[in-house]
Amino acid sequence: MPKTVAILGTLDTKGQEFGYLRSCIEAAGLDTLLVDCGILEPPQVAPDVSRQEVASAAGSRIGDLVAAHDRGAAITAMTSGAVVVTQRLFREGKIHGLISLGGSAGTTIGTAAMRSLPAGFPKVMVSTLASGDTRPFVGTKDLVMMYPIVDIAGLNRLSRRVLGNAAAAIAGMVQQEVTEPAGAKPLIAATMFGVTTPCVTAARRLLEDSGCEVLVFHATGTGGMAMEELIADGYIAGVLDVTTTELADELAGGVMSAGPQRLEAAGKRGIPQVVCPGAIDMVNFGPLNSVPEKYRGRRLHVHNANVTLMRTTPEECAELGRITAQKLSEAMGEVVVLMPLRGVSAIDAEGMPFWWPEADRAYLDALKSSLNSRIRLMEVDAHINEESFSRAAAAALLQIMKIREGSELFAAASK
Numbered sequence: 001m002p003k004t005v006a007i008l009g010t011l012d013t014k015g016q017e018f019g020y021l022r023s024c025i026e027a028a029g030l031d032t033l034l035v036d037c038g039i040l041e042p043p044q045v046a047p048d049v050s051r052q053e054v055a056s057a058a059g060s061r062i063g064d065l066v067a068a069h070d071r072g073a074a075i076t077a078m079t080s081g082a083v084v085v086t087q088r089l090f091r092e093g094k095i096h097g098l099i100s101l102g103g104s105a106g107t108t109i110g111t112a113a114m115r116s117l118p119a120g121f122p123k124v125m126v127s128t129l130a131s132g133d134t135r136p137f138v139g140t141k142d143l144v145m146m147y148p149i150v151d152i153a154g155l156n157r158l159s160r161r162v163l164g165n166a167a168a169a170i171a172g173m174v175q176q177e178v179t180e181p182a183g184a185k186p187l188i189a190a191t192m193f194g195v196t197t198p199c200v201t202a203a204r205r206l207l208e209d210s211g212c213e214v215l216v217f218h219a220t221g222t223g224g225m226a227m228e229e230l231i232a233d234g235y236i237a238g239v240l241d242v243t244t245t246e247l248a249d250e251l252a253g254g255v256m257s258a259g260p261q262r263l264e265a266a267g268k269r270g271i272p273q274v275v276c277p278g279a280i281d282m283v284n285f286g287p288l289n290s291v292p293e294k295y296r297g298r299r300l301h302v303h304n305a306n307v308t309l310m311r312t313t314p315e316e317c318a319e320l321g322r323i324t325a326q327k328l329s330e331a332m333g334e335v336v337v338l339m340p341l342r343g344v345s346a347i348d349a350e351g352m353p354f355w356w357p358e359a360d361r362a363y364l365d366a367l368k369s370s371l372n373s374r375i376r377l378m379e380v381d382a383h384i385n386e387e388s389f390s391r392a393a394a395a396a397l398l399q400i401m402k403i404r405e406g407s408e409l410f411a412a413a414s415k
Contacts, residue, residue, distance in 0.1 A: 002029060002030050002031045003030055003031065003096035003097070003174050003175070004030065004031040004032065004033050004094060004095050004096055004097075005025050005030050005031070005032050005033070005095070005096065005097040005098070005099060005122075005170055005171070005174055006032075006033045006035060006086065006089060006095040006097070006098045006099070007021060007022055007025070007032055007033065007034050007035065007099055007100070008035040008037060008082060008086070008098060008099075008100045008109070008110055008113055009035075009036075009037060009038075009100050009101055009102055009106050009109070009110060010036075010037050010038040010039075010102060010105065010106055010109075011034070011036040011037075011038045011043035011044055011045055011047055011051075012036075012038030012039065012040055012041035012042065012043055012044065013038065013040075013041070014044075014101065014102065014106070014152055015043055015044020015045040016044060016045075016154065016155060017101060017152055017154075017155065017159070017163060018034065018045060018101070019044070019045040020155055020160065020163055021099065021101065021163050021166065021167055022034060022045075024163065024164050024167030024168070025099075025167045025170065025171055028167065028168065028171035028175075029171075029175075030097075030171055030174060030175070032048075033048045033049065033089070033094065033095060034046075034047045034048045034049070035047060035048065035049040035054065035082070035085060035086075036049065036050055036051040036054065037051060037054055037078045037081075037082050037106075037109050038051055039051065039062065039065055039066060039074050039078065040066065049085060051078075053081075053085065054078055054081035054082055054085055055077060055078065055081050056081070057080070057081040057082075057084035057085050057088075058077045058078065058079075058080035058081035058084065060077040060081070065077055065078075071105075075105050075108060075109065078109055079108055079109045079112045079113075082109050082110075082112065082113045083112055083113050083116045085113075086098065086113040086114075086116060086117065087116050087117075090117055090121070096121075096122070096174045097121070097122035097123070097124075097170050097173055097174040098110075098113060098114055098117065098121070098122070098123050098124075098170075099123075099124045099125070099126075099166065099167070099170045100113070100114075100124075100125050100126070101125070101126035101127070101148070101152055101163070101166070102126075102127060102128075102152060103127070103128045103129070103151070103152065104128075104129060106127070106152075107125060107127040107128075107129050107137055108137075110125050110127075111125050111127075111137040111138070111143060111145075114141060114143045115138075115139050115141045115143070117141070118233040118234075119141065119142050119229070119230055119233055119235065120142065122170055122173030122174050123141070123142070123143035123144065124143070124144045124146065124166055124169050124170045124173070125137070125143055125144065125145045125146070126145075126146045126148050126152070126162065126163065126166045127145055127146070127147070127148070128147070128148060128151055128152060129145075130145040130146060130147040130148075131147045135222075139225070140222055140225045140226035140229055141229070144169065146162070146165070146166050146169070148162045148163075149162065184213075185211055185212055185213040186211070186212050186213070186237040186238060186401065186403070187212075187213050187214075187215065187235060187236055187237050187238075188207055188212045188213065188214045188215065188236070188237065188238045188239070188240055188397070189214075189215050189217060189227050189230065189231060189236045189238075189239045189240070189241075190203070190204060190207075190214055190215070190216050190217065190239075190240040190241075190242060191216075191217050191219045191223070191224065191227065191240075191241050191242055191243040191244070191278070192216050192217070192218060192219065192242065192243055193218070193219050193220075193243045193245055193278065193279045193345070194346070195278075195279050195282075195345035195346035195347060195348075196242055196243045196278040196279055196345060196346070196384060196385065197385075198346075198385040198390070199242055199276075199278065199384050199385045199386075199389060199390045199393070200216060200240070200242050200243070200390075202387055202390035202391070202394075203240060203242065203390040203391075203393050203394040204216065206390070206391065206394035206395075207240070207394050207397070207398070210394075210398055210403055211403065212237075212238075212398075212403070214240075215227075215230075215236075219243040219244075219245050219246050219256070219258075219278075219279070220246075220256050220284075221246060221249065221255070221256040221257055221258050222258075223258070224246040224258030224259075224262050225258045225259060225262075227239075227265075228258065228261060228262060228264070228265040229265070231265035231266050231269060231271060232265045232268070232269065234269070236266070236271060237271065237272075237401065238271060238272045238273065238397055238400075238401045239266045239271060239272070239273035239274070239275075239397075240273075240274050240393060240394070240397050241263065241266075241273055241274065241275045241276065242274075242276045242278045242384070242393060243276070243278035243279050244262075244263060244275065244276070244277055244278060244279075244280055244324065245278060245279035245280055245282060245284075245345075246258035246262050247262060247263065247280065247320055247323060247324065248279075248280050248281075248282065248283050248312055248316070248320060249283055249284055250262065251283075251316060251319060251320060251323070252283040252295075252310070252312070252316060253283075253292065254283035254284045254285060254310075255284050255285055255286060256284040263275070263324065263327045263328070264327055264330075266331065266333065267327065267328065267330055267331030267332060267333065267335070268331075268332065269332070269333070270331070270332035270333035271333050272333050272334045272335075272397065272400040272401045273331070273333065273334075273335050273336075273397075274335075274336045274337075274338060274393055274396045274397040274400070275324065275328060275335065275336070275337050275338070276337070276338045276339070276340065276344075276384065276393060277320070277321075277324070277339065277340075277344045277360075277363055278344055278345065278384055279344060279345045280312060280317065280320050280344055280363060281311060281312055281317075281343075281344050281345050281347070281348040281354045281356070281359065281360070282301075282309040282310065282311060282312065282345065282347075282354060283309070283310040283312060284307060284308075284309060284310075285307075285308045285309075285310065286306060286307065286308065287305060287306055287308065288300070288302055288308045290308070291308055291310065295310055298310050298311065298313075299311035299353070299354070299356075301347060301353045301354065309347075309354075311353075311354045311356060311359070312359060313359060314356075314358050314359045314361075314362035315362070316359075317359045317360065317362045317363040317366075318362040318363065318365070318366040319366070320363055320366075321362070321363040321364065321365070321366030321367035321370065322366045322367075322370050324337075324367060325366070325367050325369075325370035325371040325372075326370060328371065328372070328375055329370070329371060329372035329375065331375075334400040335375045335376070335400075336375070336376045336377075336378060336396040336397075336400060337367065337371065337375060337376070337377045337378070338378050338380055338389070338392060338393050338396060339363075339364050339367070339377065339378065339379045339380065340380050340382055340383055340384040340386075340389050341360075341379055341380060341381050341382070342381065342382055342383040342386075343355065343360070343383045343384060344360060344384050345384065346385060348360070349383055364379070376396075378392065378396065380392050
């Protein structure tokens with residue numbers, strides 16, 4: 001049976017283009033399912049999922065949206081409805097890929113639906129906004145944005161070629177067969193920053209030697225968000241969250257926050273996790289002159305011309321300890337927290353710019369007082385980048401994942 005590509009968009013203004021896109025996809029041997037998100041004029045081609053159904057999925061009615069004469073509110077409603085409809089079609093196994101095209105409104109609706117789908121699901125967006133800042137549309141998902149060169153306003157020699165290429169792209173994605181090798185290894189998510197690289201590199205090697213596959217995420221905000229989403233999508237078997245620095249940026253307004261849901265996905269899914277306060281000694285800003293005025297008198301370190309680091313205070317560290325404890329205490333799976341007693345980053349060590357033992361102690365004290373008693377807290381008399389700490393972190397994860405090497409490595413690391 002042929003697989004099905006969902007084609008989602010405003011059929012009142014771009015029905016001709018969507019009809020051509022559908023014909024190209026069907027010519028490639030795939031079925032299509034056309035979802036109408038238009039509002040004003042009648043659809044130019046007959047949809048498989050009507051605009052009324054999309055609006056209803058958002059708790060709205062087309063007549064009310066038209067009568068309100070509020071384009072922004074209408075786009076918001078149809079976006080919400082498109083997400084609900086897309087997720088339902090995906091859960092029911094009725095679609096195997098999603099493609100859309102449009103300007104600002106169409107891109108907003110189409111990419112919202114795409115971001116609601118898991119990583120690996122084919123997603124293509126032909127958008128007049130694809131040559132600018134695409135982060136609001138892509139987020140942390142693996143969707144492809146294609147720039148059409150000319151506006152999406154009728155069919156011509158160039159637009160036919162671009163839409164044909166887009167159809168071929170989604171068809172190729174949907175038709176490819178990806179098979180997992182026999183005996184697939186457990187997939188581990190790990191977080192790393194430049195100042196925790198030695199720790200994560202050594203731990204990764206130990207995990208790989210024990211039969212795991214490790215995905216390392218750069219804890220720059222988007223890295224943490226991408227990891228949380230992959231965990232939520234069910235890809236990850238265990239988490240080595242060495243570098244929780246994004247929590248500090250969220251707390252103090254730095255530029256590398258991963259949002260308020262950071263450090264929650266693994267707990268909700270009950271996935272084993274080892275958590276460390278890697279780089280919680282710092283908040284990230286851009287060039288020195290970009291540091292907010294209220295922080296100008298703080299302990300600052302110019303990492304490079306584009307990155308300025310601010311040392312977290314004992315008060316901020318205590319709050320980070322409480323936040324970490326609160327999030328982990330709600331976890332449904334096994335959790336181990338490792339605290340390096342001789343510094344949490346490369347520049348938080350004796351003689352280095354961010355060495356401040358009282359601040360690190362404030363984090364630990366707050367963590368201890370707030371952490372659920374069922375969660376194991378290990379204080380390791382080492383710097384985070386020392387080999388002994390890396391071994392302890394890897395061993396703890398292997399042990400709670402019940403991988404045989406974990407007990408052996410853990411015993412060796414504990415000596």
